[in-house]
Amino acid sequence: MHITVIGVGYVGLVTAAGLAETGNMVVGYDIDTQKIAHLQRGESPIYEPGLDRLLKRNLQERRLSFTTDLVDAISSAELIFLALPTPAGTQGEADLTYVFQAAQAIAEVLQKKPRRDSLSEPLIVVSKSTVPVGTARRLQGFFEERVPMQVQVASNPEFLREGYAVEDFLKPERVVIGTPNPTVGEKLRQLYVPYTRQGNPIYIMDWESAEMTKYAANAFLAMRISFMNELAQLCERVGANIDWVRLGIGADSRIGRRYLFAGVGYGGSCFPKDTRALSAIARQHGLALRLVEATISVNEQQKEFFWEKIQAYYRDQLRGRRLAIWGVAFKPDTDDIREAPALTLMKWLLDRGANLQVFDPVALPSLQKAHSDWKISYSKSPYEALENAEGLIIFTEWAEFRQPNWEAIRRLLKPPVIFDGRNLYEPSEAKRAGVDYISIGRPAIYAYSQSTVPH
Secondary structure: OEEEEEOOOHHHHHHHHHHHHOOOEEEEEOOOHHHHHHHHOOOOOOOOOOHHHHHHHHHHOOOEEEEOOHHHHHOOOOEEEEOOOOOEOOOOOEOOHHHHHHHHHHHHHHHHOOOOHHHOOOEEEEEOOOOOOOHHHHHHHHHHHHOOOOEEEEEOOOOOOOOOHHHHHHOOOOEEEEOOOHHHHHHHHHHHHHHOOOOOOEEEEOHHHHHHHHHHHHHHHHHHHHHHHHHHHHHHHHOOOHHHHHHHHHOOOOOOOOOOOOOOOOOOOOHHHHHHHHHHHHHHOOOOOHHHHHHHHHHHHHHHHHHHHHHHHOOOOOOOOEEEEEOOOOOOOOOOOOOOHHHHHHHHHHHOOOEEEEEOOOOHHHHHHHOOOOOOEEOOOHHHHHOOOOOEEEOOOOHHHOOOOHHHHHHHOOOOEEEEOOOOOOHHHHHHHOOEEEOOOOOOEEOOHHHOOOO
């Protein structure tokens, strides 16, 4: 099939490369000339495992190309995927400005050059962006007013996990397609058949149900995380260990093991934005989604909960303290720092006069770009960040942090204390190493400070 993807950010680029991988002819379009220039050279603007390889192979095979010329991009397209940002508005609602700007541009091209006999079937415009329920219906009406009978709109929400996006696209657990048109539904089903040969389902449903499915999935996963984070606070009060509780409930097949890890809170481009947007949609229809609103509230409170641990240890004397930071990305295997809990806590630390030495395997350029005004030291390795530091704070569970050199930690940190926002280590390990270890939902270890002058 001949496919155009409008918007080659995170979702759009993975979608374009993934669709080209099965033999489709795909054109990626974007107004960012610098980004397109990099992509034309096979250089990915984002860090995502496996994407570079996919990008280069399909460029070499001439199945994938990139352009800033919209007329050229859609001239022979059968399908157009809209993969555009929908940032949160002032009340948490999704801003559809970019989506409808793209729709207007498509309509203007079709007005100047209507589809003729050689391409007599209506153009299928597929919404890949996360959009409020009712957007596909609005888009259909938008096109009918401007280019009647020339466009059919479908909804096809993405379920890509950052760090696993290529795998998720090529081997999806499910594909959701929203359309009232059986012909459109069948064409999109055929497009996704090569990715679901192991029997994973393709669901064809109405527009609104497809759009709601995306929000519901993210809100439910976020709710599991907030539930465990709130439970972790109770575990500390009663002397329980959240890790054991997680294992005990996760063994129940009705619950499952995933998204049950307590931590400093969720972040990224999806969970925070989508939970707020779903809550806004409900308010617009006169409803209050109390579980979703509680999920959002608990996530914000969890950062404060972790912050209080740091303050308590240093007795609220942070000015002039040199602290090491491991990880700023909102999760491992990505350079995405959007809504990362690390940013909130780092800002609080800086505001109180702390000096920060920061390391992240891939996200430091993103941090420098987003917060060039922050006076922080960028370290080239985890242990460089520890030099002359008075404590280590872990925000991201990168694999390279999982087997630390405890001897180096004790030697470099003065005092040797770790604030672990992701529960990476067994408390018993820290105790044997003589390190103070403060995590979430588990008893704190004061192996160092109990045998020395109080901090």
